[in-house]
Amino acid sequence: MKPxxxxxxxxxxxxxxxKRNYIFDTIKxxxxxxxxxxxxxPAMENLSTLLGKYGDEGDKLLFKxxxxxxxxxxxxxxxxxxxxxxxxxxxxxxxxxxxxxxxARYVVMNRNDIVFxxxxxxxxxxxxxxxxxxxxxxxxxxxxxxxxxxxxLHNEFEMILMIxxxxxxxxxxxxxxxxxxxxxxxxxxxIGQEDKLIDITVAIDKIDKIGYDNVVNELLEKGISNxxxxxxxxxxxxxxxxxxxxxxxxxxxxxxTEGIAGIEELKFIFDLIxxxxxxxxxxxxxxxxxxxxxxxYTGAIFEVKANDVSIxxxxxxxxxxxxxxxxxxxxxxxxxxxxxxxxxYDVLTELNLFPQNNAESATVLxxxxxxxxxxxxxxxxxxxxSQGIKTEVYTGSGKMKKQMEYANKKKIPFVIIAGETExxxxxxxxxxxxxxxxxxxxxxxxxxxxxxxx
Numbered sequence: 001m002k003p004x005x006x007x008x009x010x011x012x013x014x015x016x017x018x019k020r021n022y023i024f025d026t027i028k029x030x031x032x033x034x035x036x037x038x039x040x041x042p043a044m045e046n047l048s049t050l051l052g053k054y055g056d057e058g059d060k061l062l063f064k065x066x067x068x069x070x071x072x073x074x075x076x077x078x079x080x081x082x083x084x085x086x087x088x089x090x091x092x093x094x095x096x097x098x099x100x101x102x103x104a105r106y107v108v109m110n111r112n113d114i115v116f117x118x119x120x121x122x123x124x125x126x127x128x129x130x131x132x133x134x135x136x137x138x139x140x141x142x143x144x145x146x147x148x149x150x151x152x153l154h155n156e157f158e159m160i161l162m163i164x165x166x167x168x169x170x171x172x173x174x175x176x177x178x179x180x181x182x183x184x185x186x187x188x189x190x191i192g193q194e195d196k197l198i199d200i201t202v203a204i205d206k207i208d209k210i211g212y213d214n215v216v217n218e219l220l221e222k223g224i225s226n227x228x229x230x231x232x233x234x235x236x237x238x239x240x241x242x243x244x245x246x247x248x249x250x251x252x253x254x255x256x257t258e259g260i261a262g263i264e265e266l267k268f269i270f271d272l273i274x275x276x277x278x279x280x281x282x283x284x285x286x287x288x289x290x291x292x293x294x295x296x297y298t299g300a301i302f303e304v305k306a307n308d309v310s311i312x313x314x315x316x317x318x319x320x321x322x323x324x325x326x327x328x329x330x331x332x333x334x335x336x337x338x339x340x341x342x343x344x345y346d347v348l349t350e351l352n353l354f355p356q357n358n359a360e361s362a363t364v365l366x367x368x369x370x371x372x373x374x375x376x377x378x379x380x381x382x383x384x385x386s387q388g389i390k391t392e393v394y395t396g397s398g399k400m401k402k403q404m405e406y407a408n409k410k411k412i413p414f415v416i417i418a419g420e421t422e423x424x425x426x427x428x429x430x431x432x433x434x435x436x437x438x439x440x441x442x443x444x445x446x447x448x449x450x451x452x453x454x
Contacts, residue, residue, distance in 0.1 A: 008138025019354050027143045030165045031121040039120050041102040044093045053101045055295040061128045064091040095127035099144040108327040116149030146336030155335045156300045157272045164282050171353050173307035177287035180266050181297050186259015191228040201291035242270050242286035296320045306347045314343045362392035365407045366416045373418050380443045387447045
């Protein structure tokens, strides 16, 4: 039987892992600089934790785990006619869909040990039973950063700063798109469809993927009136900069308390961005078509687009006020964003932005020409490693030609050779695999040469 892996999942070679770790390490370095702390949660959660937190479409994408043992033991024949009843009896757990809901569950369970506001980051895989396609996988990593237990809009601004810092370090040009769910709620009221807010947000969130005409068809199918769509269209197509759009919206939504509150929140955030742009170029814009389909968002929402690649969002998030209340802890507001490591990888690959030497397995290979030579080189290997130089000692047997070919295939830039002559002179020979040059030098001189030329 030919081995295979499930669709939407991947194996990662050492070269790919080096690039992925470059992304993870870059993101983690920014999280740490801002004072956020790491946590981890289990790969599987109780379905009672997950169901109902992502909207109907999200619930359909949950991977459910069959109960262990005789999973049909609790079912009756009648259950086979009702998929929901049947599923509830054969499956009590599921793979996590994202990191935010497990984080909310974690906060509630550990609230007596947490210092609020609690700033955490989490970098783990999640699973979604989605249709695999470019940039969309069934198993993928999220890199989440959240602050919970604080309602100040300074947290939203800090999220924007962290997003900007991460992509600056990755040398990737981005645009941060911002909207507010309160504004979307105000728009739903303005067009006379306040009871259809979720349907409206789920539909318009697909504009970039399926186009506005198909979004209109979906809105009609959801029961949005033609008059409502006619009033919605010019709002979604507002022209001008972010301030001009907000001022126009303020007049349109003047009778919506919630809509006006959302506008005021975004004005505060954009004012901070404008002031900060005097020292750092933040490319941010108001996007009224941005809805973020997840139903737990209640305030500002974000999405990040790569400027030079046609791909979906590479980072997104927003404010959630009521997420912990579903687990019994009220009045704990949070805001966070999630970096999509898989899409960031695809973008950096397409734009050739990974560091050239990032995939090196080692900087130095010390050849093994025999037992005496091996023992002679061990102190040198220890010295190089103590100086932070990645050093591999060839541990197998083989002719020098074979070992040199090994170094070439692994793209190791320096090879150290120590034979009888070198041992007698208490030196080693260093070969620069890039230039072909080689020199004799002492142990101490070796690491200085490598440090200077690597």
